[in-house]
Amino acid sequence: MQQLEDFKSKINGPKQKIVITTHHKPDADALGSSLGLKAYLDKKGHKVTVITPSDYPAFLYWMKGNDTVINYEEYPQKSAELVATADMIFATDFSCLSRINDLGELVQRSKAYKVNIDHHQDPKDFADIRVWDTAAAATCELVYQLIVDMGDKDLIDKEMAECLYAGIMTDTGGFRHPNTTKNVHLVVAELIDLGADGSRVTRMIYDTNSVNRLKFIGFALSERLVILPHLQAAYFAITKEDLEKYHSKTGDTEGIVNYALSLEGIKIAALFTEREDAIKISFRSVEDVAVNKFAAEFFDGGGHKNASGGKSYLGLKETTDRFEQLLAEKKEELYNQK
Secondary structure (H helix, E strand, O other), X not given: OHHHHHHHHHHHOOOOEEEXXXXXXXXXXXXXXXXXXXXXXXXXXXXXXXXXXXXXXXHHOXXXXXXXXXXXXXXXXXXHHHXXXXXXXXXXXXOOHHHHOOHHHHHHHOOOEEEEEEOOOOOOXXXXXXXXXXXXXXXXXXXXXXXXXXXOHHHOOHHHHHHHHHHHXXXXXXXXXXXXXXXXXXXHHHHHHOOOOHHHHHHHHHOOOOHHHHHHHXXXXXXXXXXXXXXXXXEEEEOHXXXXXXXXXOXXXXXXXXXXXXXXXXXXXXXXXXXXXXEEEEEEEOOOOOXXXXXXXXXXXXXXXXXXXXXXXXXXXXXXXXXXXXXXXXHHHHHOOO
C-alpha cells in the first residue's frame, strides 16, 4: 500500500515538526493515545507537540508528557502557529474535524501530511492516511498496533505502555463492555509485559476523587436520577446550578451515566448536563441496543454502538421530555435491533 510506505518513510526519515491533536474534552483514550504516540515519535527523533482543543480531567495529569500539552483555548496563537508550520499532523480518537472545534479549520487549511488514527464510525475524509478500525476497542489499541507494525515495539517503555493501557481500560469500561475482545486482552498482556502497572493506572483514574465530586455523585443518585421502568431506561438531568453548587470541574461527571445503566432491567441510560451553549448528552446501552443510531438521528450525535454522545439546544426539561417521548415511540425498534 503506497500510503503506508509513504508514512513509514516519513516516520523513519528526516526529523519532522509534528502536531498531535485529539477531540474536545479529551478522555483517557484521547490523551493516552496522543501522549503514547508523542513519546514514540520523540524517540524517532521528531519534534512533537500535543495540542488539545480544551482542558481535560485532572485524573489524567499523571500521564508522561502531560506537562508539555498545549491547550488551544489558553494559547490559540501559539497553537495556530504550530499547526501552520507542522510537517505532519496526527488526529487521534476522532473522525471529524468538527470534534476539535476551532482547531478543525486550522488543521483543514494546513499543508501538513495528515494521519487519522481512530476507531469511531463514519470517518470523514480529511487525512492523507487513515489508521481506522471500528473493531478496535480504543484508539490506544490502534496506536500500539501501529508501533508494532513499524517494527518498533522495543521502543515502548513503561510510561508509554501505561498511557496506552489507560485508554484501553477506560474505553472498555474496565474490561466490562462487549468491546473487550480477545485482542484487547492480548494487547493489554503485552503492555503489562512492557512495564504497565495496571493497578496503578486504575487507581490514578478511578480512585482520585475530590470530596466535592463524591458529594456530587451522591446528590445526583439521590436527587437527579429518573427511572422509567416501562421504557427500560434511566437518566440523570444535571443543571448548571447543580454543577456550580458542587464546584464541578472537567471530568467530574465522567462515568455517572453508568450508574443508571447498572440498574436491573435498564437497557438505555443517559446523562443530560446543562452547559452554557447546549445540553450535553451521554448515552449508554447494553447488548444489541444501538444507541449511536438513536443519538445520530435525534440528538446531533453519534459514537459507538453502546456508548455515544449528543447535544440539544432545547432547555433541559424540554430535552428530557423529548427523550422520554422518543423512547416511547421507538422502543420496539430500539430494543429489537440485531
